Amino acid sequence: MTEHLTTNPCADLNAYLEGKVPNIHNFGIRVSELGRGSVTATAPLAGNGNHLNTMYAGTTFALAEMLGGAIVWPLIDFGQYYPTVKDLQIRYRRPAFTDLTGRASLNEKTITRMLTEATTLGKTEFEVEAHIVDDAGTTVATSHGTYQIRRFEAAQA
Amino acid sequence: MTEHLTTNPCADLNAYLEGKVPNIHNFGIRVSELGRGSVTATAPLAGNGNHLNTMYAGTTFALAEMLGGAIVWPLIDFGQYYPTVKDLQIRYRRPAFTDLTGRASLNEKTITRMLTEATTLGKTEFEVEAHIVDDAGTTVATSHGTYQIRRFEAAQA
Numbered sequence: 001m002t003e004h005l006t007t008n009p010c011a012d013l014n015a016y017l018e019g020k021v022p023n024i025h026n027f028g029i030r031v032s033e034l035g036r037g038s039v040t041a042t043a044p045l046a047g048n049g050n051h052l053n054t055m056y057a058g059t060t061f062a063l064a065e066m067l068g069g070a071i072v073w074p075l076i077d078f079g080q081y082y083p084t085v086k087d088l089q090i091r092y093r094r095p096a097f098t099d100l101t102g103r104a105s106l107n108e109k110t111i112t113r114m115l116t117e118a119t120t121l122g123k124t125e126f127e128v129e130a131h132i133v134d135d136a137g138t139t140v141a142t143s144h145g146t147y148q149i150r151r152f153e154a155a156q157a
Numbered sequence: 158m159t160e161h162l163t164t165n166p167c168a169d170l171n172a173y174l175e176g177k178v179p180n181i182h183n184f185g186i187r188v189s190e191l192g193r194g195s196v197t198a199t200a201p202l203a204g205n206g207n208h209l210n211t212m213y214a215g216t217t218f219a220l221a222e223m224l225g226g227a228i229v230w231p232l233i234d235f236g237q238y239y240p241t242v243k244d245l246q247i248r249y250r251r252p253a254f255t256d257l258t259g260r261a262s263l264n265e266k267t268i269t270r271m272l273t274e275a276t277t278l279g280k281t282e283f284e285v286e287a288h289i290v291d292d293a294g295t296t297v298a299t300s301h302g303t304y305q306i307r308r309f310e311a312a313q314a
Contacts, residue, residue, distance in 0.1 A: 016208075020207065020208040021206075021207045021208055021213055022204075022206075023184070023204075023205060023213050023215055023216060024213075024215065026183075027180070047179075047180075048180060049178075049179075050177065050178045051173075051177035051178055051235075051239060052239060052241065056178055056180050056181075057222055057242050057245075058180055058181065058215060058218060058219040058222060058223075059180060061215060061218050061219075061222070061245075062215040062218075065214055065215060065218070066215075078208070082208060082209060084209065084249075085214050085249060086248070086249055087246065087247060087248040087249065088214075088218075088246070088247055089244065089245070089246040089247075090244060090245055090246075091243070091244040092241075092242060092243055092244060
């Protein structure tokens with residue numbers, strides 16, 4: 001299911017987000033690394049401040065949440081399948097005074113299960129732990145999200 | 158601690174958010190009702206779409222999260238104290254195809270404890286359940302957040 005991948009999947013995914021989920025793009029969130037089972041994205045402090053001159057909690061959430069969708073970009077064709085979030089818990093561990101970097105990963109065993117279920121059942125569920133650090137590498141937030149991949153109904157017909 | 162309240166606290170809080178947390182304002186989120194222990198706010202679908210033409214999960218989060226800060230506006234002077242979120246769990250129960258309304262409340266016993274602790278200790282912790290509905294009144298998301306109120310350090314000197 002990787003026929004859709006080009007040589008620059010980060011640029012493709014960032015362009016997709018700009019068009020499809022402009023709020024993520026408008027927060028300045030960009031995917032910077034994308035592989036099979038790994039994703040890194042960043043969010044700038046500029047434009048994302050709050051009443052304490054730190055990173056707005058909603059931007060940190062947006063960074064954490066999008067990792068769970070971005071990580072499946074190399075695995076599925078977004079024209080046939082789509083990711084969606086079912087629930088997410090985020091813990092704000094320290095105030096964020098700098099740009100942020102978020103990372104998440106999926107192991108090969110999970111990926112194999114997901115792709116098998118998506119192909120045979122038309123949907124699959126998976127969990128993503130996101131780790132958000134500041135520019136000193138200090139963890140400012142962690143999250144645990146439950147996501148689904150589902151096949152578009154039109155594609156099932 | 159309510160000397161800061163005018164006859165139009167919703168307008169005051171919306172103006173505060175526009176200046177201090179512009180991302181909330183830019184999502185179109187507005188407080189529409191504010192009382193002692195109750196808050197209602199809304200988020201428009203327009204400008205907040207996603208890859209499924211439903212409400213972007215981050216906007217629903219932003220609406221849910223801000224209720225925990227907004228609900229203390231009538232209780233404390235934001236020049237002396239500030240609210241902050243420690244953690245938040247959100248469950249997306251149904252796709253959101255319309256504008257959303259979010260509500261949260263605090264009971265009087267909790268408010269009394271919070272104000273006593275804020276005054277005597279300089280900080281207090283509280284929990285907020287937010288309930289997000291679409292324009293038919295169907296619940297599309299629920300959240301549980303843990304927040305703090307803290308006194309600005311400068312105000313303690």
